[in-house]
Each structure stands twice: as C-alpha cells, then as structure tokens.
Amino acid sequence: MAYDYSSMEKKWQAKWVEEGLNRAERDESKPKFMAIFAYPGVTGYLHVGHLRGYTYLDAITRYKRMTGYNVMFPVGTHATGNGGISLFKKIEKGDEKTLDYLKRNGCTDEDIAGMKDPMAVIDFFNQVYQNDYWRKFGFLSDWRRFTCTLYPDYGRFIDWQFRKLKESGMLIQKPYYASVCPNCGPVAVDASETDISKGGKAETQDYTLLKFRHGNEFLIAATLRPETVYGQVCFWVDPETEYKKITYKGETWIVSPQAAEKLQLQKDGIEIVGSVAGKDMVGWMCEAPMIHREIPVFPASFVNPDVGTGLVTSVPSDAPDDWISLDAIKKDPSMITKYGLSQDILDKAVPISIIEMKGYGDFPAKDIIEKLGITEPGDPKLIDAKHQVYKDGFHTGKMKDICGEFAGLRVQEAQEKMKQAMIASGEADDFHDLTEEVVCRCGARVHIKRIDDQWFINYADPKYTEMTKEHCKTMELNPPEWSDNVYGVLDWFRERACARLGNWLGTRFPFDDKWIIEAISDSTLYPIYYIISIYANEKKITPDQMTEEFFDYVILGKGDINAVAGNTGICAELLDQIRKDVLYWYPLDVNLGGKEHMTVHFPAFLMNHIAILPKEMWPKGITVNWYITGKKDNKGEATKISKSKGGAQPIPGAAAKFGVDAMRLYYANVASMFVDVEWDEDTVNTYRQRVDKIMISVQDLIASESDAPKTSIDAWLISRFNNHIANIRKAMDKNDLRGLTTIAYFDMFNDIKWYNRRGGNNRETILEALKIWIQCMMPVTPHTAEELWSQAGFEGLVSAGQLPEPDQSKISASAEYGENLIRDLMSDITEIRSIAKIDVNKIVLYTSAQWKKDVMSLALDMVKDGKLTIPDLTKACMAKEELRKNGKAVSSLAQKVAVEFQRSSIEQKQPIVETDETVLLKDAAAFLSEENGVPVEVYSGDDADRYDPQDKAKVAVPGRPAIYLE
C-alpha cells in the first residue's frame, strides 16, 4: 500500500475542523444550501450499507461548498421508542448474545459498565455514530448542531410541533386497535422486528365473531368470511381444549382460554365465569346466526385454540378444511359415534352450495381439494387451498339465490353487508387478531388491544393532501420515477396513530401527558430544529425557555419580540438572531433517505411542513437512495449483510481495511443511487486500487522533470479538462455522483495517460490539469485530494476552494477532434494489421483530396442555413468548376454527405472541414511510427507525386485518411 491512509485521514480531518469548514454560519452574502439525511434510529451498531446514503450527502454538500454555496449539513439521531429500553434491559441482565454483539463491535467493558440506564445506552451510541462513523468518514457536518430526539430541548420543539398540528386541524382522536405487549405497551409489528423478537410477518386480521345459541349460552366462532353463513352445516370444536365461559354484556360466551384473554383486551367488562370441556360440547345442537338453523357440534383436529376463538363454524362448500374434516368423519363415523352421536345427525350434515365462482363448480372447496390432491385433514396443502379459494371467491364470487336478501351480490359487497347486518341484529360482533404468534422483545406475547381515545395525525386531510401534491410539482424529487409515484402515495396516506401508551422513550403529548409521541411522528419537521439546536447545545437558551411563544416567534415570526423576550428571558438580540437564521437557512434543500422512507417518512415530512409552516419554508427536494445488500443466498434472495459473507465487520474496521476514500468512491461509483448493490469486498478492493493508482500517478506527475514545450497535445488536455468540468457541473446539477466519479476517476485519468503517451510533458499544463483534477476529486475522496493538493504545492485546502467554471476559451473542438482522428486511425491500423496478417514494413497514410472537403464545406453551409437536401447539394457542387471535374464521384459523395450531415450537429461537423489533416498527420507521424514500430509516411490525396501503389488515396475522406500497409 502506498500510504498510511489512516493517519492521512486523521490529519486532514483535523485540519478541516481547525479551519471550521464544517461550521454553518449565516452569511447573507452567499446563497445557502441546507441538506440532511434522515437521521438513523439508535438501535445498535450500523453496518457498511448505512454509510451509502450518508456518504452521498457529504459528497453533495462538499460539491455545493466548492460551487459557491454556504452549506449547512447537520446530523442527529432518532432514539424515540423502546429500542433503548430493551437494549438496556438485556445489558442489565447480562444477556450473553447482546454482550457478545456489543463487544464484537468494539464496545469495551468500561463502556458497558457505563450503561446504567436507557439514556446512557443512547448516549453511548450517539457518540459511536458521530465519532466512529461520520467523523471517521470525513463528513463536514456541523457537530455543534447535533441533536437527538430524546434531548429535552428537542422535546420542547416536538411539544410545539404538536400544538401547531392541533391548530392546523391535523390532530384527531378515534378508537384504534393496536398491537400491544402487556409490559411494554404498543409495539410495532413489522418485518424489521425492531420492537419484537418473533412474528414480524404477522398481520392484523378483522374477524367477525358469530354467536351460536346453545340454551342460554353462546358458542362464539370467529370467521374471516361472514358471507358464507348460509352454507353452515355444522360446528367444529377441539375435543382436547378446556373452553372458558365468559360473560359479556349480560350474555355467556364460550371461547378458548386464549381467546378469552384476547377478548378482554378488546371488549370491556368481560369476566371468566367457568369452563367447559371441548369433548363435552360434541353433539350439542346450536342455532346458527342469520340462518337460524340448529346445527350439530362435531370434533375436528384442525381447530386451534390459539387462532380466532378456538371454535369454528363449518361451511364445507367453501372451506377446504371443513370439507375434508366432514368427509373424514363420514368415512369413519366412529369419530363421532364414540361421543354418542347418531348416524342420522351425520347424514343431515350435507354441504350447501352458496357461492357461484368462476372456474369452480357448486362446491369450490371440493374442487380445490381435488385439484391439489388433498386426501385427509392436516395436509399442509390445505393452507394453500384455503388461500386460493378465499382469494378467488373474493374476486369472482357471487352470492347464489339461497342467500336470501344478499342473493346476487358480489362476495366483496356481501361480506361487509352481512357482517353489519348480523352485528346490528346482535348475532355477531367484531374481533381483531394477529395471523401468527408475536412475541415482544421483553418476552411477553403481543395481542391486539382496543384503544378508545387514540390520537391520530390526519394525513388524509383533503386540504393538506391537495396542497402537498401541488407543492410536489415544484420540488426536485429523485429518482424521477418516484416523483410520479408520490401523488399516489399521498392519496393513499391515511390517518396515522401518533401517540402511544406504555413504556416508551419520547416526548409527552402536550394535550394529555399519559401519551407519548410515537416514533415516526416526532421525526417529520425536525430539519428546521437544527437551526435552533445549536443555541440549546451551547446553553444560550434552556429547554424551559423554549416555549410555544418562543418557537412561534423564531419559526413563524409571530408575536412581538420584546414581549417574547420578556416572557422567556431570552434577550431580544438572540431572538432576532435565531429568527434571522431560520429565515436564512430554511427551506431545506435536500432530504436524503433510504427507499424505506418513500411511503411513510417522506409523505409525513412533507405534510407536516405544509400544515405548519408558511409556503416559503416548504422543502425543496427529496432524494431517495437504495441499499447495499448482503450477497444473494442460493435461492437468489438478498440476505442481511452478514459476518460470514463479509461486510458485517464494524464500520471502523472496514474503514481501516479499505481506507475511507476507497469506500466513499465505492459508494459513489459502484452504481446509480437508485439501485440496490450487493456488498462485495472484491469490488471495494478495486476501488481501493483505483485510489492507489491515481495517487501514484499524480505523485509521479508532481515529481516528474517536466520541461517539454507546449504542443497541440497540451491544448488538447486542457480542452478536455475544461470540458470535464462542464460535464461534472452538469451531472452534479442532478446530484449525480456517479457521473462525477466516472469523469474524475476514470476519464480524466485516461486523458492523463494519453497525454503522456503522446509525449506531453509541460510543467504549466500539468499543474493546470492537476489543479482541476484534484478539485474534481475533492467531494468524493477528500483526504486523498487534500494530500495531493498539498504535495503539488497548491495554496490552502482544496476543501475550502472553489471549483472553476469551465474556461470556454480553452475548450477546443478542433484539438479534441484531431486527437480522436489519431486514435481512430491507430485502431484502424491495428485492425488492418491483425486482419491482413502481413509483415508490415511501412505504413503510408493519405489524406482526403481537397474536392471532397469542398463538398462537405458546401453541405455544412447549407446545414447552417437549414436547407440541406440531396438535390440542392448536388446542384451547388456542380456549380463549381473544380468540383464538376469529378462529376460522378461528386454526386455520389454529395448524396452520402447530405444524409450524414442532416443527422449531425454543426458542432460535430465543423472541425472536419476546418482541420488540415495533412499537417495533423505529419505532426503525429513520429508518434505513430514509434507506436507501430515501423516508418510512417504521410501524403495528401492531392499530391500527384505521392507513393501510392494500390491507389488507396481515393478512398480517403475528410475525417478518415486512407491507409496502405506494406
């Protein structure tokens, strides 16, 4: 390795801080640029994938600084929730896995000993994120503004935000069914399993409870398909279960013990008053709801006391489980006769056809069972069968005539109507349950609980939705595909529970302090708080002083400054300063976040801004970045970044292994921001080598004895580099870091190599090019750039400098055209040599005869006038004496030229007619001779004395000299 990258990184990072480059201070003389990445949740250590998005933003803001902007790039963390609590609890009880995980990531015993409460855990990670990740990666963030959602001052801001949401009419209250842990309160059930240890794939299902009268008690069945009640023929009970009798609204219900527990969470006043064995219920007759028929209770093995109520109504026509279980009993009546039931009762249980479905007969359950080859209860394929028949029924089913007043309805409609009808008549109720077992991180089982007075933010509000959509049209949203999608997302966005009860870190809800504001809701308006956080961090204001009045003034400009000063004890000067800061920095220019934010965080972020802030403070841009994923497993599914497959080493370890700049370049160049990338150490290594190569190459240039005079190749190099600046600026207008890096780390490098190869070696040219080159590298590989900048002896810090505008006077189309011609010529020569397979002793080149160029010249003039056609061009040619001499050849060339020129731009063709190829080739002859190892001769096609044994000169055209090898 060429360098001790680690100490180089530290050296320059210290310099930048020393120079205060990362500090954001209001400067009215400069345009501002404010950008954030969506701050990470503090849930433990991060991995190399997370750095992708963060790195983009550091590179983008560095670029903005070097193109004239005053930049604010603040960072913070999000710690609301129970992540900190559950991590703390595990540490407290010495959980082996957790301690191992911490230590593997570099946490010391002292660190662990210091984690005496959840906030200490959070504080520890706040330091890790800042020091081991962001500072280590060279971020120029304004550390003075760091904030965390659990800081008291941040809490004051959230308190204010919710007061404003209330004023805007966005806060509403209504009943809600939440997934709740008995110890921790509401928990998030989702695939990321942040709050839970098991069951992330579970969904909440809305069941209908059906009441079956038996004497003066009710057997309660839970169903997802209330529309099938007309097909009920019997009732299933698990003979192994001891059922509970519970009282609810003066009725006695029979349900499984688990269901009794769940129902207590969802319905008031439920008491357990007794029990009854499942096997004793077999043979009961009960009155089915809606159809008011007596049906018998049969035993069934598939009934699970943990699902629904542990009791099931049987609709064999449409439920595969019911069909196969009834079938099994009929084949083996001893299953019920042992309970003392008669054959007669069994004979009466005949499936009833109730739903007409496309592609199915009278009994869909039977059809699907036969199709899938299911022969007995308990077959795992029954699950597929159920899903299939439910799905098809829902979409294509129609209620048959037997279904009374619901006959003719589509299943989709009948379902809700019949449910409501039965609830209205007291024959049914509702119930919510999870589709699979969910266990909280604390170990307790999670259930669905009814919460009557849940607070919501009403993201469905039509006024704000409309305003937000309207505003989106003016925003810079990336990727563009998402900007089309965002309108749909906003329409879909509904009320969102914004506060929760239970054990939870966060800000108290201002209107009722039994509630704590939920994790997504306190992280939507926060970018503006970075403008204020610095004053709290520097103790210029205290949380107590950050009243509603304070925020109203500094953010909204409401109120009288002296009154506010008087009431808060903050001096008017400071208030004025903060107010001016807010006006200067806001709106936010870019909010960059991972694709997981597309449907929740970003819409919420937008709507909070729109509902609370005046129009001139609404955000200007959102950029979404995709992920770094683990390697694909053998099923082709992306795994989590894992230890065994690389990438899971702690971030500081990866930084040490590859070097920060190599990783930054990897992130920036490996793919566009908008695709997932598979983490692969070999790939990162190629970027490591790329950085090394460039570093060595630049150092060689600095060290070289460069004293050659300027030639055409110097003009070429400077022209190329100025063009590169222009293209980089164009790419970065769209924050296209991949575009920038391809130019700066590949194209420019290749140009330098070509310059050398062509014998270029002029000190002034080299320094001019290096200056540009190193500046172009600064946003992505700042440490390397800084090192090279100082080695080249340039003034100051490259991170503090300004990227020049491309110098149009140095961009030379003809210089670039000439070099392209030489390159094309070289590859033609190579190609001919390889095809012809002859021993070459001499290469002879012929440039085009003048008359051909005259034709093109005429054509170009006509293009400029916008009236180039084949006949016109031919006529114009024939009008010229010296062209007419070549008669036929002219008209055939004119035809080709006319077609070709019509398709091209003037800029492309101009150099063809302007370049004196004979001079160009004669200048390059020595180079070509050296490259090819044989003498090279150059003749003009008009040279009558030329050496041309095969009359090759006649095939030459401008831009393409003829070649003869011998």
Added chain:
RNA sequence: GCGGGGGUAACCGAGUUGGCCAAAGGUGCGGGACUUAAGAUCCCGUUCUUAGUGAUUCGCGGGUUCGAAUCCCGUCCCCCGCACCA
C-alpha cells in the same frame, strides 16, 4: 388485491426527450510490453465476419418510422412498498 419499478454483452452497470449506439466505464478473461521472475503498471483485444467492411444484437413476439435498446401493442420473468420500523 392495491400501487410502483425493472429485464442491456461473461459479470457489475451507463444509456430510455428515437438517429452521432456494436452500445460509456469498471471487473473478469485472452494477448503483448516492461521485469531475472512474480506482482504492480501500461498497451491491444474480448458477437460473427472483414484490409479499416458488412451482418446480427439490448427478455420474447409483433407494430409505428427513412431510422428504435430508446415509442406503441401483446407476452414471459424478476423486484419493491402497503402503516405506528425510521
């Protein structure tokens, strides 16, 4: 189900307001230079064919056009989000 995205050469990945695209760049592979050798570095090549040409390519099948990887239709396949995880 609802909504969205995508299929480009061995691989990763540009390119999608139609022409300058046989299709950037990188990697891999092959050859060469340098070297005692290896590595690194540099050069050439990497669909077929060919004195620098021509032909056929951008999931598959059609269509529009003077001209399509880029537009339209059909078709197959893959991926993502769908709520209290940020």
